[in-house]
Amino acid sequence: MRLKxxxxxxxxxTDYVLWRDVCSYGYFxxxxxxxxxxxxxxxxxxxxxxxxxxxxxxxxTITQTKKAEPLTATVDSKVTNAQATEIRAQxxxxxxxxxxxxxxxxxxxxxxxxxxxxxxxxxxxxTFYEDVIKTVTSCNVTWPSTIAMNRRLCEHFxxxxxxxLRGFPTAHQIARQRPATLRARCGVGxxxxxxxxxxxxxxxxxxxxxxxxxxxxxxxxxxxxxxWLIELPGIGPYxxxxxxxxxxxxxxxxxxxxTVRHGRTVLGMKGPSPGIMKRVNAHFAPFGAHAxxxxxxxxxxxxxxxxxxxxxxxREKTASTFTAAKLKL
DNA sequence: GGTAGACCTGGACGC
DNA sequence: GCGTCCAGGTCTACC
Numbered sequence: 001m002r003l004k005x006x007x008x009x010x011x012x013x014t015d016y017v018l019w020r021d022v023c024s025y026g027y028f029x030x031x032x033x034x035x036x037x038x039x040x041x042x043x044x045x046x047x048x049x050x051x052x053x054x055x056x057x058x059x060x061t062i063t064q065t066k067k068a069e070p071l072t073a074t075v076d077s078k079v080t081n082a083q084a085t086e087i088r089a090q091x092x093x094x095x096x097x098x099x100x101x102x103x104x105x106x107x108x109x110x111x112x113x114x115x116x117x118x119x120x121x122x123x124x125x126x127t128f129y130e131d132v133i134k135t136v137t138s139c140n141v142t143w144p145s146t147i148a149m150n151r152r153l154c155e156h157f158x159x160x161x162x163x164x165l166r167g168f169p170t171a172h173q174i175a176r177q178r179p180a181t182l183r184a185r186c187g188v189g190x191x192x193x194x195x196x197x198x199x200x201x202x203x204x205x206x207x208x209x210x211x212x213x214x215x216x217x218x219x220x221x222x223x224x225x226x227x228w229l230i231e232l233p234g235i236g237p238y239x240x241x242x243x244x245x246x247x248x249x250x251x252x253x254x255x256x257x258x259t260v261r262h263g264r265t266v267l268g269m270k271g272p273s274p275g276i277m278k279r280v281n282a283h284f285a286p287f288g289a290h291a292x293x294x295x296x297x298x299x300x301x302x303x304x305x306x307x308x309x310x311x312x313x314x315r316e317k318t319a320s321t322f323t324a325a326k327l328k329l
Numbered sequence: 330g331g332t333a334g335a336c337c338t339g340g341a342c343g344c
Numbered sequence: 345g346c347g348t349c350c351a352g353g354t355c356t357a358c359c
Contacts, residue, residue: 138352138353139352139353139354140336140337140338140351140352140353140354141337141338141339141351141352141353142338142339142340142351142352144339144340145337145338145339145340145352148338148339149338183337187337187338187339188337188338189336189337189338190335190336190337190338190354191336191337191354192337194354233354233355234353234354234355235354236353236354236355237353237354238353238354239353239354256352256353257351257352257353
């Protein structure tokens with residue numbers, strides 16, 4: 001079997017800027033993701049799944065010299081042609097390189113505030129499964145707890161690469177665990193059974209009886225996906241809306257306590273929380289299919305006004321300071 | 330259809 | 345160092 005050299009060149013859309021577009025969503029601060037602000041490099045372990053053999057973990061470091069230039073993905077060990085193809089596919093999903101540049105332009109036409117900096121793409125995970133589990137670990141907890149859960153999931157159940165770093169566990173790995181084991185090792189609390197159940201569904205290829213592919217199929221209507229998601233364990237209105245945006249469907253807002261804080265702090269709204277949620281939702285409704293991005297980048301700019309530009313944040317120092325109490329300061 | 334309370338964990342706070 | 349309180353979305357029971 002011929003082995004590929006461990007440097008892959010990955011073409012990008014003409015608007016793509018690595019440092020801006022990786023540091024665009026909180027997941028860049030969650031393990032196994034790691035952004036190196038000094039080197040402007042993104043590193044993480046990718047787990048390559050070959051049905052015929054054991055999962056294999058490789059550490060990939062991604063850099064870019066300038067806007068629109070192809071990315072260089074440096075892999076820490078030799079890979080086969082098939083594995084190189086899988087790395088490209090995972091990186092493409094994670095960085096949303098397959099999202100049409102025309103869609104970004106349409107967003108900027110509707111909300112011109114983000115045109116100059118070029119904000120439009122949001123980081124997500126290399127797999128739909130990781131996006132769903134990360135969303136569940138963000139429900140009913142403060143951000144530092146979400147950080148801890150993801151770190152422990154990787155530490156205890158992630159596949160280790162040659163570098164010793166670990167990736168995000170696969171659905172099969174978590175589906176094999178007892179809920180109590182997950183709770184004890186990862187501190188996921190009552191989410192234990194829900195995470196194992198979701199993992200078992202992913203491992204079988206069907207979520208609530210619906211093939212996983214149908215969720216990622218562009219032909220499936222947004223409302224249909226939302227309906228399916230709401231039926232899944234641990235997924236409520238907030239999580240469903242967040243998963244929808246992770247699937248590239250930006251018409252719904254994940255309304256949570258951050259929405260209320262944003263409504264009060266930035267939009268000057270007053271009154272009880274439920275009313276503010278409804279008003280924030282109505283405030284962004286005119287952005288239609290781009291509502292989430294208009295909402296998110298406005299919120300992201302608020303975070304940057306407190307902590308500096310996101311590509312300067314250091315995971316170990318900055319990430320844990322994103323608590324509601326500290327953001328009110 | 331709407332609402333109250335339980336579910337866990339970790340950080341903040343008071344002593 | 346210990347105990348208590350609180351924040352955070354989903355789920356179930358109940359009206």
